Amino acid sequence: METNNIQNLLNSDFIHNAIIEQSPTAIIIATAPKVEIVYANKAAWNFTGDKAPLTNKMKIESCKAYYPNGKLYSFDEMPIVRSLTTGEFVCGEQVLVEFDNSVKKWALTYTHPISKNNKIIAAIAIFSDITNIINSNTELKEANRNKLRILGIIAHDLKTPFNALIGFSELLINSLKNKDFETAEEYAHIIKNSAKTAYTMTNDLIDWASNTASIRYNQTPLNVLSFIQKITQQLQASAIKKNILIILNVNATLKISFNENALGIALRNILSNAIKFSYNNSTIKIDVKNQDTETIFSIADYGVGIPEKRKKTILVNPKSNHSTVGTNGETGSGLGLCVTKEMILKHKGKLWVESEMNKGTTFYFSIPTH
DSSP states (O other), rough: OOOHHHHHHTTTTTHHHHHHHSSSEEEEEEETTTTTTEEEOOOHHHHTOOOOSSSOOOOGGGGEOOTSSOOOOOOOGSSHHHHHHHHOEEEEEEEEEETTTEEEEEEEEEEEEEETTTTOOOEEEEEEHHHHHHHHHHHHHHHHHHHHHHHHHOOOOHHHHHHHHHHHHHHHHHHHHTTTTTHHHHHHHHHHHHHHHHHHHHHHHHHHHTTGGGGGTTEEEEHHHHHHHHHHHHHHHHHHTOOOOEEOOOOOOEEEEEOOOHHHHHHHHHHHHHHBBBBTOOEEEEEEOOOSSEEEEEEEOOOOOOOHHHHTTTTTTTTGGGOOOTTSSSSOOSSSHHHHHHHHHEEEEEEEEEEEETTTTEEEEEEOOO
């Protein structure tokens, strides 16, 4: 007798309703042909962020739904409507739902038509809130993109000192073969300094990569001349190889606030390009002018220049730039200018360029004076 009572209890509408109402998965039921929602459990109302009203029914028209690609669902395309009108079984469709209160949530949706006498009379929709999962995946993808970008920046910046090490090592070997020990000693010193530079740059870049989130906030007053001298020293071997003289016109007492690593990446990329596109036995001039609200840096070379057509687009979309071979056949990744613009924008600064073919190029950038 006890077994029969338990079985009757399990078969009762009370148990079924209790299970549906207490389910952590959202459940709604809509009827045909008006697509009117006649039931929504607690989880469904929790998904909307509202409490179930006593008199008003939940309405499909009260929210917008989007495909994962951002396209807006039409009313007829909504999963529960498709089940009601065409008898479609929707299985695991990801939907971005926007409510009247502008809240957006992701739902993993399953819908099923309910028929009687071969006629669709209703449809049931079951959906789970997957907003946190989608957001976590998005954050992970963004983190991976940032990681690859940072690795690209590090590889790009370290290429210059290591190219100098390789180039002067070859010159050192030739000098030793020719028993030109005086020149060999000169090259050995350059190699030693380049190795020190590569080591320092590696540490600086790793430190920067570990603190990228603080770039826009971590700005400290620094001596501009000392900062520029440090960057020019890092690229000195490349300049020596082409017999290029770097001239500085900077007030020795000028101090402004900036992030040393971020702005160092920008200046190093601009100066590296200036060396790359300068003719042998030429000069590069670096000027810094302090004005009331901003400090303007200029890096002028007397090299090949930039074609007029490319000059119009080079700063508009740096990501589309392709690497151009330098005057001594130097190659690159095309990443430098994109990163330069990013670092300057992080300082709320501006970047612009002036150039004339076969006469040279001047890159300017400004940062606010604090």
